[in-house]
Amino acid sequence: MTTPTVSVPLAVLKSEARLLRREPASIFWIAVFPTLLLVVLGLIPAFRDPSPALGGRRTIDLYVPVSVLLALIISGLQAMPQVISAYRERGILRRMATTPIRPAALLTAQIALHGAVALGSAALVVAVGRIAFDVPLPGRPLGYLLALALAALAALALGSTIAALTRTTRICAAVSSVVFFPTMFTAGVWLPVQQMPALLQRVVEVAPFGAAAQALSRASAGDWPGWMHLGVLAAWAIVLLGAAARWFRWE
Amino acid sequence: MPNTAIIEVHDLRKSYRGRAVVDGVSFTVREGEIFGLLGPNGAGKTTTVECVEGLRRPDGGRVRVAGFDPHTDREAITRLLGAQLQESELQPKITVREALELHSLCHRRPADWRTLAERLGLDGHLDQRFAKLSGGQKQRLFIALALVGNPRVVVLDELTTGLDPRARQDTWRLIEDVRDSGVTVLLVTHLMAEAQRLCDRIAVLRDGRIAALDTPSGLVARSSANTEISLTPSRPLDPRELAALPAVAAVRQREGRLVINGTDETVDALVGLLARNGVTADRLRVTDVGLDDAFLDLTGDDAPAVPDRTTATEA
Incomplete structure (x- = not known):
């Protein structure tokens, strides 16, 4: 009774990957836009000057981790929940439940693919930052990767939770947008977390992407990301994944 | 099988x-x-x-x-x-x-x-x-x-x-x-x-x-009225006599024709009734009702x- 079961999730993953490639808007916002933002900011001369207030770093140096986080947030929060919500609303998951393709395989494939595209986008941001603006590669690659993986997980978990808690695709889109802005703020899209006043930093650090911003920034600068920040990220990821699994409705 | x-x-x-x-x-x-x-x-x-x-x-x-x-x-x-x-x-x-x-x-x-x-x-x-x-x-x-x-x-x-x-x-x-x-x-x-x-x-x-x-x-x-009889009688028949036909389920007028629902028994009795009254039936049709009527009969409120x-x- 087991012959094709291993290949089924793989076939579903391939099929869903092909479908994701047919969504140019998603691909643009996840994979291209964060790098584009970095390039636009990098073209502002003042952002390329070292600042004593930043310990000799440049604003553009701070914006590499911010753009990386932006890729994760757009993918996990804006793109992925919409797909899942539509799959449920259109009865696609329900129909899959009558076939040997488990509906869970479809969800897993979508979550994994959005994670993969976001991480690819993050790599592009880091590469373009290095090549175009001489932003040094992360000084602590391992700590950076760990923080990045946890942040990606937290973003996908947050998106999954929203998809789980909203009934329709429209409500899901509305809630995603509402959550999107504070998430971008805490990630430092408007003002990098390191430039925020100390008190605001304390508050933002408790949010998943505030903690992620701090962890990535530390790892970029060559320090090991603080366990406090990694811990906050991990805690958020666990709580959100649990919530998504607990409240997700298949139809 | x-x-x-x-x-x-x-x-x-x-x-x-x-x-x-x-x-x-x-x-x-x-x-x-x-x-x-x-x-x-x-x-x-x-x-x-x-x-x-x-x-x-x-x-x-x-x-x-x-x-x-x-x-x-x-x-x-x-x-x-x-x-x-x-x-x-x-x-x-x-x-x-x-x-x-x-x-x-x-x-x-x-x-x-x-x-x-x-x-x-x-x-x-x-x-x-x-x-x-x-x-x-x-x-x-x-x-x-x-x-x-x-x-x-x-x-x-x-x-x-x-x-x-x-x-x-x-x-x-x-x-x-x-x-x-x-x-x-x-x-x-x-x-x-x-x-x-x-x-x-x-x-x-x-x-x-x-x-x-x-x-x-x-x-x-199984439907209680699986036969439909329709005709144009040469002169009107007494509605009471029609309603008294055996196994009759319904009597009505449709497009100027008399339509009776019932069984084979109803058909036999109707032919006798027409003969007794010297009424001729123009375009007499006897048809089995389809599943449609049987379905309505089976799912109707009664x-x-x-x-x-x-x-x-x-x-």
Whole structure:
């Protein structure tokens, strides 16, 4: 009774990957836009000057981790929940439940693919930052990767939770947008977390992407990301994944 | 003809928000037959088949498909049962070919999806995306997807909805071929012509209960007024005498003609009545009512729901 079961999730993953490639808007916002933002900011001369207030770093140096986080947030929060919500609303998951393709395989494939595209986008941001603006590669690659993986997980978990808690695709889109802005703020899209006043930093650090911003920034600068920040990220990821699994409705 | 039961539904019950949608339904489908579930909207047809497919958990009763519990033995059920749901969709940008390939890949002994696509008139649309298909094409694709795993049982819910008459005929022929290859078909329909053409046996559902269970001709014969007589009498007949005819079910005027519903007995007595009164009948027509009328008769408000009798004949 087991012959094709291993290949089924793989076939579903391939099929869903092909479908994701047919969504140019998603691909643009996840994979291209964060790098584009970095390039636009990098073209502002003042952002390329070292600042004593930043310990000799440049604003553009701070914006590499911010753009990386932006890729994760757009993918996990804006793109992925919409797909899942539509799959449920259109009865696609329900129909899959009558076939040997488990509906869970479809969800897993979508979550994994959005994670993969976001991480690819993050790599592009880091590469373009290095090549175009001489932003040094992360000084602590391992700590950076760990923080990045946890942040990606937290973003996908947050998106999954929203998809789980909203009934329709429209409500899901509305809630995603509402959550999107504070998430971008805490990630430092408007003002990098390191430039925020100390008190605001304390508050933002408790949010998943505030903690992620701090962890990535530390790892970029060559320090090991603080366990406090990694811990906050991990805690958020666990709580959100649990919530998504607990409240997700298949139809 | 094999006579073993492949689908067993016993005393199935399902309520939504305190309202009983399926209220003690029992039937058995034999391997290799086309079994129809017929009934007005809201009679519980779809809920019943959803319990057979395992999409819903019954509140009470017992459902078995080839010995498996559809709700708990998901793996086994999805391998032996193909389903076409009343309302469902695919990913908007998946093509017909990709959907057929993916589904056939997930079965151990799939049918040749190209042949299926050809039989269903989809071969010219293989590279079309789901969202661009017409309603009829989507419907035919879902039928193909239900059959692509070479299932032992297919459940088809409103099979020919959205199909034009030609496609409907082709689909009926396909389903007959599927049955002839030994597959059991559970068919939900509200089309009498479809039930009469395809079904070996029909369960008529009404208010969540089985009102009748029989062959199509058996249902017609069972209806209390299975014969319709229409004529234009040379002069008016006494309405009281007409109403007193044996086994008469209804007397009315239609387009200037007298129409009487009843049985063969009514016909014999009417002929005698005409002769006694020296009345000639212009364009006298005696016809068997179709399943349509039998269905209305069985699901009408005055018809008693008789689940006990039907389950008794089942057992």
